[in-house]
Amino acid sequence: MNSRAYHSVDGTYNFAYLDEQTKRMIRRTLLKAIAVPGYQVPFGGREMPMAYGWGTGGIQITASIIGRDDTLKVIDQGADDTTNAVSIRRFFRRVAGVQTTEETSKATLIQTRHRIPEKQLTEKQILVYQVPQPEPLWKLEPREVETRKLHAYSEYGLMHVKLYEDISRHGEIITTYDYPVEVNARHIMSPSPIPKFDNPKMAMMPALQLFGAGREKRIYAIPPYTRVRSLDFDDHPFKPQRFDKPCALCGAEEVFLDEVILDDKGDHMFVCSDSDHCRERRAAGHTGSRASDAADMGFVPTEGLN
């Protein structure tokens, strides 16, 4: 039996840092958010031991729903080994004592900044997004009193004005991340700064998707198997990004790639943004064009981090 029921590993914090009443408040907020897909629910955001801009919204959601039997994965721009991901993973190990993992398929709870994992998620998983600016209309209509009405009355002409402006200026919709979506044919939502490449993954996803904005104190959600449509015009339909080369390390195609600079002479390569996906493929024997070069230069994605 687990005797660490409501305490952190070192006993100084409540389990998962937040007090139980706060967790209840956030869970109520989550229920509301799930009941109205894409609608931004205000919540009483707490002071967290990291500054705004470092994922406090996502962390509060994770802290409210994580249980001792959960296995947590944290990624930042698709990678498990960046500062942000490492620090959040350590935080939860300390205050919740949960198992953590880098393997997407082993995680029950995934907190992410700015990417959706390449691997299909299942009904048993929950994806928690970190959101800097929850309001998709804020650039066009900074007044919150007004944007609340626009969402309430479904007055979304303004959102299309933004897309119109893009096309008139650049010939196409140039937004490549945080591309606005219409959820459940009702609310327009900011999917957080994920690349538009990831937008189609949100539609009819078997996993529950939760979004937390700490500074703005808003939570919203997409229940499993919900319609999600990226906004566009009939004659300028939504087009996800395409990469013309596969991953240089594992040869994966149809995945989002990051550019890695290799030296100061301009040598670079494109590799999977989703580090777990790349590792899994290489472990299964797939290689890419630069797999061996990368090893020579000392660039070896670290594995088995904790």
Place this chain on the structure above:
Amino acid sequence: MTQNLLKLRVQNLHKTFTLHGRGGIELPVFQDVSFDVASGECVALVGSSGSGKSTLLRSLYANYLPSSGKILINHHGNWVDIASVEARTKLEIRRETIGYVSQFLRVIPRISSIDLVAEVAIAGGSPSEKAMEAAVGLLRRLNLPEHLWNVPPATFSGGEQQRVNIAMGLVRPYSILLLDEPTASLDAVNREAAIELILEAKKQGAAIVVICHDEIARDRLADRLFDVSQFKAAA
């Protein structure tokens, strides 16, 4: 056409101007004016200067408000008192029943003379090409040089403006026509053209009230004279 059908009945019309800015001075003009005009008939208002001819004519168009009395207009077969109906009906009467040719052309910036005339016909329900045709026909008959057709009349001479005015009044068949000095600024040739056009309208059944200093023109147009100065109001 229906001859002898009354189109206009003025009954006990009274007009006094009150100048509030001058301590309420009253300027009586006329009182108890009554007369009728039938279809195809032309009545000329005469009387010395200041007797109120223009005031009376303007009152018939609801441009001036009578102090009391009635101005009954045969509007689509019904008698309507243009002095007392609501604004909307007055506008309808002006659009459909009464045409007014004033002495002065109110210039609307940037509208060409041909368009000014055609617009009247279009407002009366005519399709644009027919309206344009009618406008062209009239301006031609009034000898307005073609190079002036596409020009706004602001810079026209008095006679040229007067001819545009006349065209605007005659381009569509009004059942009542009010003409204030229609030949005043015209030379002999153009005066003749104007008189002919007015006589044609008369023949088609228009009931006409005209003010005309030019006795020759007046004699050609009018069936009878109405002396307004007989109705001078007591001060």
Place this chain on the structure above:
Amino acid sequence: MNALLEAQSVGHSYAGGQLGCEDVSFRLYPGEVLGVVGESGSGKSTLLGCLSGMIEPSQGSVRFDAGGQGLRDVFSLSEPERRLLMRTDWGIVRQNPRDGLRMNVSAGGNVGERLMAVGARNYTEIRGEALDWLTRVEIPSGRIDDLPRTFSGGMQQRVQIARILVSKPRLVFMDEPTGGLDVSVQARLLDLLRGLVRDLGVAAVVVTHDLAVVRLLSDRLMVMRQGRVVESGLTDQVLDDPQHPYSQLLVSSVLQA
């Protein structure tokens, strides 16, 4: 024919007892243009606010025939219904075009917004219609992608007008439409308004202190002073044969050019 807009004893006082306007009644029919003139403090701006759904009158009612189904009290509509009305069937041309335009959106985007607001989703068609309207208000087509802040005041005003007319409103409110513009620019704008109002059969309420504007644009006129209507009638009659002492004062005060 039914009235399009009906004001019944409309009155509004501001908090603190300050009178805006009082007991204003009239009926406006499709295609009619009603001018409201008065000097500062006459209540004409308050009246405009009440008529255009911006201020709920403290007395009386404003009724509008939305959708041709009979007159309905504008403030009995739900807020979304009223907001939809103000974006489609109505338009308000503001004195300062900066209040009526999105300054950080291109001219084309500004004009297309009302179309997108009611569901237009074809970029080419939206742009085509925006271009059509900009041409009708005499803005060169090459400026469709320019921001309004690069336009002169007169051009901004014309973009505002196009933005409103694109939804083919049946009723347009204008608040000092030529205020602040140079005289020659005013003349051009008035001429444009006159033509558009006539061609589209739009009904309008034009509030202004400038008698020349109402002379040109409106069929009917109301003169306001200290919150009340002192005279009303046909525009030419009120201006040529004013009855009320204040109307006479107003008309005689206008300097002749």
